[in-house]
Amino acid sequence: MTAFLRLGAPGAERPVLLADGRHYDLSSVTGDIDGAFLAGRGVDRARALLAEGRLEELPGAADLRVGPPVARPAAVLCIGQNYAAHAAESGSPPPTHPILFFKHPGSIVGPYDAIERPAGADALDWEVELGVVVGEAAWHVEEADALAHVAGYLVGNDVSERTWQRSESGGQWSKGKTAPTFCPLGPWLVPADEVDPTDLRIWSRISGEPRQDSSTGDLVFPVAALIADLSRYVRLEPGDVLLTGTPEGVALSGRFPYLVDGDVVEVGVDGLGAQRSLVVPV
Template sequence: MKFLRYGAPGQEKPGILDNQGQIRDLSEKVSDLSGAVLDPAALAKLADLDVDALPLVEGTPRLGPCVAGTGKFICIGLNYADHAAESGMAVPPEPVIFMKATSAIVGPNDDLLIPRGSEKTDWEVELGVVIGRTAKYVSEADALDYVAGYCTVHDVSERAFQIERAGQWTKGKSCDTFGPTGPWLVTKDEIADPQNLKMWLTVNGETMQNGSTKTMVYGVAFLVSYLSQFMSLQPGDIISTGTPPGVGMGMKPPRYLKASDVIELGIEGLGNQKQVARADT
């Protein structure tokens, strides 16, 4: 199943994609895609719905973030060996964990705002893992039982804020619009192997990233288990699992986003995003 949220910012409604790729309204069945609704068992019950009998959403509404009520936006750094190499950093002996402010979360096709003073806004396509029920001290063998599904995430980064201005990475990762999420929350039954998904990103039609989740250093099940040793993971939390090579920082010379650039990205089975870069005023 492919769940989504549609409507104006802050007024999104829950929806589901039918077999014809049309949006069906879920408002009469669930209040939103958050909390207990994300429990894998609850999502499985929705599989019994006659999707074609649900109200059809006319037109092409804005798509919002595919999950509501995200409490933690957890990111994993340097989780692809070839990306670590292009960044001039060693593969870490344990996952690098940092947080992205939840205020950065926007819809998959919303404008990407280049923050004031930025000269090094960069792109990163990433696999997002959405937690469906509380996970604490879970084993790697059981970890996927706590996952609601997967989504495409754009982990936008301002490299000067992140790396050159001391402190931690969070301030270079958390600017408004730096977390486009969606278009869909895709349930686990539709993804045979989260460690074998093609992923790509283009800027103005030029391919920048063309990779696969198979080259992750630390896989999804390991990451869910690992994180749950340090913090409880709650329904709606998102884990952004790292990016393959091809980011602007790794180019020679480096290349970064500027106003009017068009960024398109996607992950196999999880849907595509498209953003236009604008200067934040």
């Protein structure tokens, strides 16, 4: 497996290719892992250079912070209630059309950064999700061609404040979704041709206790269907991130308590890595 990641302090991450447990510096190839890199077939170029032995290992990579694996995208598009069991625990039937909402790009942080609980956020929830990163612009694409527009896949956590989402929203969900640190991504971006998104185990734990455990095979609308549907309404651009929905097992169900300061949130998707975030007050 190869994977792409960004290492370094916030705002100063450098692009890296991970292969066979070794970290290769991509600074000579691209300034960042962003939409321009992905649209320019940067994934294939980087892997070709690796095969030719033309990439240097990054010294001290293991000691560097892991940032989000794609530089700040123009859009983070999210799908609501895309697992039937999660829709049921939310008190709703499965949707007949994909439910779309947005997270602010400023909510994105790395996979091991803290989740900051804002003042008054007393109904803080977790949502592990399969993330899709667009590699080629998609506008009115057919479902059969949709996956050709995907650069790769990653782990996402759609952190949500449920009171802000449901009671103070004015009818939209994004108020409870967009605070800083409410969108941990990563640790890696795994190229699309190395992932079958149709049957991946997806899970979460809170302070060591199991919460969610499902499969992307249970998605109401799978990745190809989502891209085809969304591309009817919005032009998906290279570097955009699509979060595809979360399975049952969140605090909103009433079966588990909401997050409190000191909780450790672990979420993962098999083959794409796992996150570990500490909840802290701000």
